Amino acid sequence: MNSPRGARAIRGDAGKTVGVAETLFADFASACEAWRALEKEADFYPFQTYAWLETWFGTIGAAHGWSPAILLLERADGKGRALLPLGIARKTGLRRLSWLGEGVSDYCGALVAPAGSFSAADLLAAIRRLAARKGCHIIDLDRNPADFPSGANPLVGKGFRLLHYKAHSTAVPDDMEGFLADRFTSKERYNLRRAAKRLEEAGRLRFAEAGDEAGRADLTDRMIALKRERYRAIGAIDNFADPSFAEFYRAAARRSDLGVHISALYLDETAIALHWGLRADPIMYYLMPAFAAGAYERYSPGAVFLREFVEQCGREGLERLDFTIGDEEYKDKWRDRSMDLFRFREGRGARGEAFVAFASFADRLRSSGLRDPLVRIRAAWRRRKALRAPR
Secondary structure, eight states, rough: BBOOOEEEEOOOOOOOOEEEEEESSSSHHHHHHHHHHHTSOOOOOGGGGGGHHHHHHHIHHTTOOOEOOOOEEEETSSSEEEEEEEEEEEEETTEEEEOOTTTOOOOOOOOEEETTSSSSSHHHHHHHHHHOOOOOOOHEEEEEESSSSSSSSOOTTTTTTEESOEEEEEEEOOHHHHHHHHSSSSHHHHHHHHHHHHHHSOOEEEEEEESHHHHHHHHHHHHHHHHHHHHHHHHHOOOGGSSHHHHHHHHHHHHHSEEEEEEEETTEEEEEEEEEEEEEETEEEEEEEEEEESGGGGGHHHHHHHHHHHHHHTTTOOOEHHHHHEOOOHHHHSSSEEEEEEEEEOOOHHHHHHHHHHHHHHHHHSTTTTTHHHHHHHHHHHHHHHSSOOO
């Protein structure tokens, strides 16, 4: 249901004051028409699409008590519209205004068309008004990329703090051997060829994309199982312990309007490495890679898969493979570009300000020299906990 429209003013061309209508949507159905219309004009990532976030809200968002607060801004002169896919959820008893898609969206932000029609200050002022209107204690905007696919992020500006990790991507090469020679030593290339040969000796090795709904469902379940095994082994947080996360990926895989791409490296009939991601031409988003541990792990099935996957992207005419967020070691070899990410936090009232002060202190620890030992201690604790847990 729509709330009544509000009206504000911004500075337009030559410093003239321009009226702006604000419409707040409290559900996805009401926002659908305006949202999908902006998708035809704006610069955005697939994580800002109506389909992606509606799927998230129907699974993870609903399970965790989120309420949509989707804000549409429209300039009175007809020269710009912006949609901010926001929602409200409680955290430690406080009402928090954040981007929808938490936990699965690697890049977050607003849809704005045309570019430059709203300044970062305009957008942030609208978000602050919404937080006040809804009685929120905290504004928490995470995973804001420095750039969108075709230009700068229109929101990132003053008050946004640099995150301790980056996003990475690479141009899809025309010449795979030359690409590998530029990034890998001769020994590393030999080991990659040897790994593929050893796997071929163990059985029939083939690369295939899931072509129908049953195949997509099977590989989605396989991805979840392999991810959970890996999380236990390294002591990482297992989001899939929450059933709503598994249901999100299953539901997304069933949608025809999301561009979900799932492919795998099979040894005989078993997927030993795979990828669950998004295709938004000319970019492939490499979101959830997974590989089997155990007997074949020493043959680096993940690396063998990735080599074939990059070649497949080239055969399909894609221009860039986006590894998205995280500084995993393998990305250093494959990337040719890195991108900064930012977070904005602001407390409202004494309780909100106290929470943000504590959270900012924790952020500084993560960015300091103490981060690595703290991560190792936490991972070791999780591994011991996983070993004690019943199977």
